Amino acid sequence: MLRSGLEQQQLLSEAYYNVTINLKDVSDEAFRLTQRRVSELLQEAKxxxxxxxDAAENRT
Structure with a gap:
């Protein structure tokens, strides 16, 4: 189950970067605020x- 969750996180990261690249020229302030929050959440996930x-590696 741990691996599955980590794989999902990786896929979501890739999707986030894809959207960010494709929408880089959007200037809407609400979008920018949402983008910043998503970026913060992505960093928390990472x-x-x-x-x-680290915990799993130290456990074995």
Whole structure:
């Protein structure tokens, strides 16, 4: 199950970057605020994944 969750996080990261690249010229302020929040959430997810992987590695 751990691997499945990590794989999903990776796919979501790739989707996020794809959308970001394709919509880079959007200037709508509400969109920009949402984009910043999503970026923060993505970083939190990456940090969580790193912590989980470290804990799993140290457990064995």
């Amino acid at each position: 940090d969580s994944v790193a912590s989980i992987l």
